[in-house]
Amino acid sequence: MKTVRYFTLIVFLISSFVFASPNCPQNIILIIADGAGFNHIYAADYYTCAKKGQQPFEKFPVKLAMTTYSIGGSYEPEKAIKDFNYVNIGYTDSAAAATAMSTTTKTSKGAIGVDANGNKLEHIIERCEKVGMSTGVITTVQISHATPAGFVAHNESRKNFHRIAKEMINQSGLEVIFGCGNPLFDNNGKRLDKPDNFEYVGSQKIWGSLIAGSNDKWTLIQSRQEFLNLAEGQTPERVLGIAQAASTLQQKRSGNSIAPFDVPFNQNVPDLAEMTKAALNVLDDDPDGFFIMIEAGAVDWASHGNDSARMIEEMTDFYNAVDAVINWVQSPKSSWQKTLVMITADHECGYLTGPDKSRFVISNGKGKLPKMQWNSKEHTNSLVPFYAKGRGSELFVDCVKDKDPVYGNYIDNTDMTKVIFALLEQKIPAKK
Ligand SMILES: [Zn+2]
Numbered sequence: 001m002k003t004v005r006y007f008t009l010i011v012f013l014i015s016s017f018v019f020a021s022p023n024c025p026q027n028i029i030l031i032i033a034d035g036a037g038f039n040h041i042y043a044a045d046y047y048t049c050a051k052k053g054q055q056p057f058e059k060f061p062v063k064l065a066m067t068t069y070s071i072g073g074s075y076e077p078e079k080a081i082k083d084f085n086y087v088n089i090g091y092t093d094s095a096a097a098a099t100a101m102s103t104t105t106k107t108s109k110g111a112i113g114v115d116a117n118g119n120k121l122e123h124i125i126e127r128c129e130k131v132g133m134s135t136g137v138i139t140t141v142q143i144s145h146a147t148p149a150g151f152v153a154h155n156e157s158r159k160n161f162h163r164i165a166k167e168m169i170n171q172s173g174l175e176v177i178f179g180c181g182n183p184l185f186d187n188n189g190k191r192l193d194k195p196d197n198f199e200y201v202g203s204q205k206i207w208g209s210l211i212a213g214s215n216d217k218w219t220l221i222q223s224r225q226e227f228l229n230l231a232e233g234q235t236p237e238r239v240l241g242i243a244q245a246a247s248t249l250q251q252k253r254s255g256n257s258i259a260p261f262d263v264p265f266n267q268n269v270p271d272l273a274e275m276t277k278a279a280l281n282v283l284d285d286d287p288d289g290f291f292i293m294i295e296a297g298a299v300d301w302a303s304h305g306n307d308s309a310r311m312i313e314e315m316t317d318f319y320n321a322v323d324a325v326i327n328w329v330q331s332p333k334s335s336w337q338k339t340l341v342m343i344t345a346d347h348e349c350g351y352l353t354g355p356d357k358s359r360f361v362i363s364n365g366k367g368k369l370p371k372m373q374w375n376s377k378e379h380t381n382s383l384v385p386f387y388a389k390g391r392g393s394e395l396f397v398d399c400v401k402d403k404d405p406v407y408g409n410y411i412d413n414t415d416m417t418k419v420i421f422a423l424l425e426q427k428i429p430a431k432k
Contacts, residue, residue, distance in 0.1 A: 024423040025340040025391035026289035028128070029325055030101075033318045034094060034147055035300025035349030037382050038065075038407060039361045039372065043308075043352065044315035046363035046370040047260065057322050057343050062388035062396050065410035068347040069381055070096035071106040071116050077404040080382070084357060087348075087380040094300065095158040097346035097413060098150020102293075104414045104421060112146070112164060113154040120154045124417055125291060129173040131427040132288035136176030137168075138275050140249045140317065141297035142200040143179035143242065144168060147346060151293045165202040169210075169218070169240065176279045176292070178241035180269075182222065183207055185244045187252040189266035201242060210240065227270035230278035239282050243269040250313060251298035257309035259369065260316070272296055272321040280328050289338075294321055303350035306374035311350075329390065336390045340423075342416060345384035351376035359406065383407045386416070395419045 033040065045052045053059070067075040070092040079086045092100075093109040100106050103121035107114065113121055125135045137148040144165035146158045152174060153167040161181075168177060181200025186192055198204045210220040219236035221227060222244050230239065243249055245266060255263035270278070276294055283290035296318035302311035322343060329339045353373050354361050361372040383404055388396050399415035 023392045023395075024426045025338060027284070027334060027339040028289075028291045028420060029294065029329075029339060029341045030292070031294045031296075031318070031322055031325060031341070031343045032101075032147060033296045033299045033315065033343075033345050035303045035347065035379070036296075036315065036318070036345040037348030037352060037380070037384055039352040039354075040299065040303070040311065040315055040345075040348075041385055043361045043370045043372055044312060044319060046361065046365075047312045047367065048316060048319065050363055050366040055319060055322070056326050057341075057387050057389075060341075060343070060387040060389040060393075062386075062393045064386045064396060064400065065383035065404055065407035066344055066386040066416070067401070067410060067412045068092050068097050068100075068345075068384055069106075070100070070109050073106075073381065075381060075383065077402060081405050087382045088351065088376060088378075089381065091379040091381040092347050093158075093379065094146035094346050095150050098147045100413045101346065101417055102151045104417045106414060110158050111156060112149045112158050113152070114156060118156050123151055124420060125151055125172070125174070125293075127421060127424050128291040131424060132286075134175045134283045134286040134288070134290040136174055136178075136279050136283050136290065136292040137295070138176065138178035138241075138272075138279050138292065139180075139295040139297045140251070140272050140314070141179060141295070141301070142181030142247060143177050144181060144200050144202075145179075145297060147295045147297060148177070148179060148293065162199040162202055165200055166206065169202050169206060175238045175286075175290075176241075176282050178227075178239075178243070178275045178279055179297075180243050180245045180247055180249060182242045182244050182246060185246055187246045187248065188254055189245050189268045197246075224268055224270045224274070227274050227278045231274070231281055233281075235282045235285065239278075241275065241278070243275075245269050248298045248301065250317070251301050251310050257307065257313070260309045260312040262309065272317045273324040276321045276324040277328070280325070284328075284333055294325070296321065300349045303352070303374075304377055306350055306377060308369050308372065308374075312369065338391060340390040340392050340420075341388065342393075343385075343387040344413075344416070346413075348380045348382040348384055349376075349378070350374045351380045351382070383410055386411060392419070392423050395423070
């Protein structure tokens with residue numbers, strides 16, 4: 001009798017182990033370099049180490065290309081290779097691209113977490129919260145800008161910053177929001193005499209309650225030191241980090257850069273790697289795991305300006321943040337068995353090529369700007385890179401749509417999250 005009971009117990013334990021421990025990773029980390037195509041990566045590779053493909057993420061087992069177009073769009077590899085101008089039309093924006101990546105639904109440009117008819121869509125973050133995971137979004141631009149907004153909020157227009165910020169701060173289930181948009185500071189990190197723009201943080205009232213410490217949901221941090229302090233040890237449950245700069249950590253600071261890093265950086269703000277370490281330390285307290293979207297948002301802005309030096313600065317910041325993520329995964333706190341990391345872009349920006357419209361940028365050696373040419377001040381419909389490693393990452397290969405003659409096998413930006421949604425189905429819903 002006893003033996004039978006033990007046997008039943010063992011069978012139950014094994015089966016519950018099987019059902020409770022499927023392929024779904026405990027933690028899901030998505031890193032987006034806004035506006036970065038393949039040539040942005042190659043340019044940063046040449047600048048940082050004179051060679052392509054040496055970054056740890058470039059050695060990930062899953063290396064694909066990805067289409068990014070918004071609703072009604074398409075990408076045809078034969079046309080892209082024959083006609084140089086093909087990718088100058090039919091490109092997406094960060095709102096539609098973030099919504100596609102967050103919800104698996106293509107929508108119109110400017111739309112944040114709603115479909116082309118304005119219907120609310122469910123975000124990956126909302127799904128993760130349903131299964132008990134902690135969630136966060138961090139960015140080098142304003143917290144309520146299109147990419148973080150497109151993962152959290154629901155609004156017909158990306159321009160409704162105040163309403164988007166309000167939804168993110170007051171209504172979302174996020175544990176971490178880090179970025180810029182600080183009403184008290186300018187783009188050089190200087191304190192303003194008369195702050196008057198509170199739209200990126202919702203409203204003067206919301207900001208007032210955060211500053212006064214009377215917001216019972218959030219712990220507000222602002223200074224670089226406060227971000228650094230969060231990298232180790234005990235953390236508050238939910239942290240809103242508004243770095244002391246108006247629109248970007250560094251990219252919008254004054255001065256004209258001829259070479260990367262020639263104009264001194266704002267000193268009072270963290271970099272994306274420091275923000276990343278702080279965010280991971282806040283989120284990794286949850287045994288149910290977490291989802292985080294980390295955005296190098298100003299790669300896109302430097303690219304709109306065809307500003308090669310600052311684009312390289314922003315790409316370097318992105319590389320350092322990726323390294324911080326990889327170091328965390330490989331630390332005793334996690335492993336590739338527990339965590340899935342994806343690295344991609346929402347679209348290409350600036351139509352970056354080599355000189356005379358040649359296909360690829362050309363190295364000038366380490367520490368030097370490569371030979372390159374900007375062919376647009378807007379986004380393009382070019383394929384972007386997609387890298388993945390960790391639990392469940394092999395599933396992306398099943399989504400390959402076609403093979404591009406230049407960039408190889410590609411998936412669509414909605415495929416990425418279809419895979420994650422399927423993985424999340426395997427998680428037992430949280431009992432709260
Ligand atoms: Zn853009």
